[in-house]
Amino acid sequence: MNLDFTEEQKMLRTMARDFLSTECPKSLVRQLEESDLGYSPEIWKKMAGLGWQGIMLPEDYGGTGMTFFDLVLVIEEMGHNILPGPFFSTVICAATILEAGTEEQKREFLPKVSAGEMILTLALTEPSASWQPQHISVRAAASGENYVINGTKLFVPDAHVANYLLVVTRTKKSAKPEEGITIFLVDAGSPGIQCEPQLTMGLDNKSEVVFENVAVPRKNILGKLNQGWTIVQSTLMKAAAAKVAEMSGGCQASLEMTADYVKEREAYGHPIGGFQAIQHYLADMWGYTDRTKSIAWEVNWKVSAGMATALDVAIAKAWANEAYKWVTERAVQCHGAIGTTRDHDIGLYYRRAKVAELDYGDTDYQKEIVAGELGF
């Protein structure tokens, strides 16, 4: 047990914070939110130069050879600064390919990810708006050397700019819903794919993706036929844990911004940070943030070490879901009217807190998992 960061980790965190605050000021965040692309290819390229897309990929695949935990430290800073774009989707999918892909697939995809030349995303949820296997209904049917995919995925992040989609499909009916699910690596340019933006509170580039007779070569199956659900589960665990770190960074940023603001802003002749009501809001925000940071580091360390359980992740995500919403809500209140405007930074966090809750499982869903894992 050693709860200090290593020197290397400290450097990574400092570098990430400096890079992001320099390269991605909030004015750019707002600009990217309204842009069609939704991210900055220029920053994307610079991050690749720093080795971030491949940070946890082995050097063999052009990566930096660090750990999932190190990746998450960067993601935490992205939550702190806010960086619009497909980084999260891409690195989580890359981790999935690293875990479940064939050597051929790894060689095909991972070096391109490391080089910043490939954007990936997971196409999982459907109009049923569920993270559970019984609600996967997009079909893939064998047809010669190919499979043919039909159906609709919703809430697919970054689909409009992704090069490849990891599409979770049903390839066999089964009494057990987790059987008969297969993941395909699908070229986003394949004929029959229609991608339509779904404008969200987070302005975070989610899409409806319709598959109409989309042919995918059999070799693009990720993992084994009909046994894809365990891979999905593992991916969701990584994604949820990493999302907790992103949210933790957002809590920290919201707390810092608010503490700074209430020291400056005056009312009735005093800085409002001198009023006990405001002080107590801030004290509670400090606590929520502290718990979120602690649980984020711990769960991600466990994921990184292969020691995390479904319970660990569900608890962490459930906690962070409520904490981030609560912290940003109070942050807006402390900012007063200005905090409710489009042009103030705190609203960026408030909006993202709600969307982050939904990504990879909202609180109700996580609590169901907690109950199940605790045996009730």
Place this chain on the structure above:
Amino acid sequence: MNLDFTEEQKMLRTMARDFLSTECPKSLVRQLEESDLGYSPEIWKKMAGLGWQGIMLPEDYGGTGMTFFDLVLVIEEMGHNILPGPFFSTVICAATILEAGTEEQKREFLPKVSAGEMILTLALTEPSASWQPQHISVRAAASGENYVINGTKLFVPDAHVANYLLVVTRTKKSAKPEEGITIFLVDAGSPGIQCEPQLTMGLDNKSEVVFENVAVPRKNILGKLNQGWTIVQSTLMKAAAAKVAEMSGGCQASLEMTADYVKEREAYGHPIGGFQAIQHYLADMWGYTDRTKSIAWEVNWKVSAGMATALDVAIAKAWANEAYKWVTERAVQCHGAIGTTRDHDIGLYYRRAKVAELDYGDTDYQKEIVAGELGF
């Protein structure tokens, strides 16, 4: 519409407050809590002299001839001051007899109630701890001119001093649980009745009552055979509504005591009521109390006028349940350590708030009714 009290009502409220604070100081409340009898026969007699037990009973039955709403104004003051004893049980049961009894029964029971010579209570709940008809399992079987009752009732208020129990029994099996329920007026001295105290947080004299072959004459059926559930429902509505008024009085008292205390108590050289955190607690307490008073008066006026729906009562009780708990909890916190002692008055309210929630339906139960009445 006229939301002012009449002059008569104002006098009644003032008189009730004066009488109770004079006759039942908190030292006596504590003494009665620890006593075997649990109430003061002396005060009981004085109240009868004021006409309170019969306040809503017609003059024909020795009553005062006022309304249910007027009765409730007295009950509100009993919540404000805290008056241990069987008043609540008795008057609600008397109202039930007035509503559902035969003329003979009314002539037998009600004048004695008015005279302060009869204590009544409702024996409804069982080990299933439910307010619903499907969980009534105490049986009454016909046997000549009598019915014979067997089974166990729990949480029966004031059973240890009651002269008669209104016992809710199952007299017929039926597919519809609300059919086949009959209420008996049972002499508490009947052979076969065992009464054992169940010590509660409220020290409010609840008992386990075991019926072993208790014979009751057929003429002591209240209402019609097998059709007792509608009477129970009507009784529960009155009881829940009146309880809301009692709780409203308790909120008001807790608020007043706390406001007084924080003006006096000093810390760091200031009265603690000057600190904004305390002020904001008090402001919230004011709001909870105000809503509770408003909803208590309104629902009881409706009950009194025969216009209340099950939804009205469930909403009022659900609201008051949480409000009273919340107000008293903050009241204790504002009092600091002294508030957590046996000898301080605020704890009397805190304990009663929890028990009052449970009486005639806790919040979960009321919310189920709300959902059902709203059609879901």
Place this chain on the structure above:
Amino acid sequence: MDFEPIPGLAEARKKYDDFFREEMKKAPPGWEGGPEDLATHEGHAFQRYVARELGKRGWVCLAWPKKYGGLEKSHFEQLAFNEARAYWKAPGVDQFGAGMIGPTLLAVGSEEQKERFLPPIARGEIWWAQLWSEPNAGSDLAAAQTFAQREGDDYIVNGQKCWTSGAHHADWGFAVVRTSREQTRSRALSYLLIDLRSQGITINPLATMSSHRTQEAYFNEIFLDNVRVPVVNRVGEENDGWRMIRATMNFERSGLSAYGAMRRELLELIEFCRETKWQGEPLLNKPLVRDRLAQLAIDIEAGMASARHVLWGQYKLFLGEESPRDQATRSSSLKYYRSELSQRFAYTGCQIFGLYSQLKRESRWAPLYGKFEKEYQSCLGNNIASGTTEIQKNIIAWEGLGLPRI
């Protein structure tokens, strides 16, 4: 005490219900009657249309004297109208004109001001904006810095106002300005009526959190650059504006109709949950959903019960009788209760909608036209506008409970 419905009120209510039922069929799709709906060109056009229809009938200001365009109807008839309008989410009554400056002028305006300004309000023709807040004077209104320099029969006004709702559609504004450099804070404020078409006025949109490129802003910032305002447009005496401000504030309502509107919105949400099966069964079958909807019903009715007492207090004042002692405290308390309740409502709606709750109305997948996505963000302003929750609590503690100011 007597909660018997007021005689004749149900009939009155029916007349207004019938009117709004018909007219609201003409509303733009997804209409909720909120600021975002009113902000758009289309929404404001609808608002003006409804206002003129109301104005023709004398319904905009039912209780006003006939000489100023009212019908001298009772307080309770006004309530019936308000409730019907809230229930149907109808526009057409200018909360700043009919709701604030009108009553203020009735109470403290000169006869000339009344004759000039009240009838066009009652006809639904002229729209008003409230020029109070400034970047450094929000809750602390007495810190306002916009200055009006006397020059002959005019004031020359310079400064910046913000949070002026709908100013880009408004015709006139009522402004808090500073008129003395000798006195400080509230002792140097005056109250001016300003034609928003005057030279030197620039109105810029102030976009709220939920807005994005496709949406119009409801709020504005207003820059006043040597704006000339005739002295006759001052309400009350010079440097006595604080008294007018407080008078205006007191015209905030009981909010009873707002609870009526929430009641309807809850029924709509229940209906949606009954019909929607995202995962095979209706949302309404989920126990947690039932529990949350029941909680909203409880909270709405509790607020309503309390608001009825505010209404009663206003009615007594109207009759010239003494209002209940805690009337002002109750208004402060209900102010933040209502805003926090609307926040819980929005949060609960989002919680129930899960992944779908993030979708803006532009998405064809958005449930209830993205209503809760929008309200999840717009609800925050309610905890701040017209006196923050914290200010209301201070007022309750100091004035309602007599706690010391240290």
Place this chain on the structure above:
Amino acid sequence: MDFEPIPGLAEARKKYDDFFREEMKKAPPGWEGGPEDLATHEGHAFQRYVARELGKRGWVCLAWPKKYGGLEKSHFEQLAFNEARAYWKAPGVDQFGAGMIGPTLLAVGSEEQKERFLPPIARGEIWWAQLWSEPNAGSDLAAAQTFAQREGDDYIVNGQKCWTSGAHHADWGFAVVRTSREQTRSRALSYLLIDLRSQGITINPLATMSSHRTQEAYFNEIFLDNVRVPVVNRVGEENDGWRMIRATMNFERSGLSAYGAMRRELLELIEFCRETKWQGEPLLNKPLVRDRLAQLAIDIEAGMASARHVLWGQYKLFLGEESPRDQATRSSSLKYYRSELSQRFAYTGCQIFGLYSQLKRESRWAPLYGKFEKEYQSCLGNNIASGTTEIQKNIIAWEGLGLPRI
């Protein structure tokens, strides 16, 4: 960063688990290890028994120097012991002796004081009480009025203390007293060790809300009437007591073992809900019950994660390294998080138990020996004792966040 379990800790933990598993079979029925259990004659006798057994093994003060009765074990071994003891709800370690005055003496006591007082603590023989609070000096300890008048080699102490936990069973007390009339507040305080058998001491029970005639009180009021205390029993210099007080306060723990105990209590509650069918089906089948239990699990683990960082900071201090900058803030924050969580736990337990939740343990119908009925009341004290929630929030705001004091 590395959350790998500490090598050897699991083995150490097993040793303590084995001990407590056996010994706790001898506990009185319904034992929860809370104040009410310790207050009774029977409970205190059990506490003394366990303490002597621990003392024989040197486990009361594992980390102390051997010369004072410790085993000089590592910080982590101490943690293993604490966790096992908390998990088994075991008594036997005097939180005031081993937990507060012992470490204080180790840090700032004279050698003579160490040799005299520490070994009996480590042997589990002598029990201590904390004589700090007074009726008018609770959170504001610097307002203490109990006066110690110097008279030769003694102090003559007069005054009243309250909230002294378990004083009726204790042997000695450590007291905050005023020793100067020239200086005010914290500048005139001294720190005395007082034999509770001294002449002039009267100890009265201070009954808490949940107590009634059949129950004994855990807290006491202590009246000191010309109590003679030798000057050699003063810790630190005269009028320098405030420094000692702060030193003592810092020995409050990470609370990690408290979360471990809560984890076990939650599992016990889950088990109860699985087995109990009051209305025909197990409580655990109710979706609202599931939801609430899951919420407790989440809140417990979040607190635990944060408490681990407090532990780490303490460990670094122990190693002579710098503790994390926000260590003190985190302790304040976790202090009230923990007390509010235990309150939510008690409230949730009561909510689940419905009508049964009101029953005291004396009723044969009381579930879990009336555990939640008791905790519903006793939990309130945790929000107040050792610095109220409000004080903790002030500290976080001022010291953790640098907000201004106005």
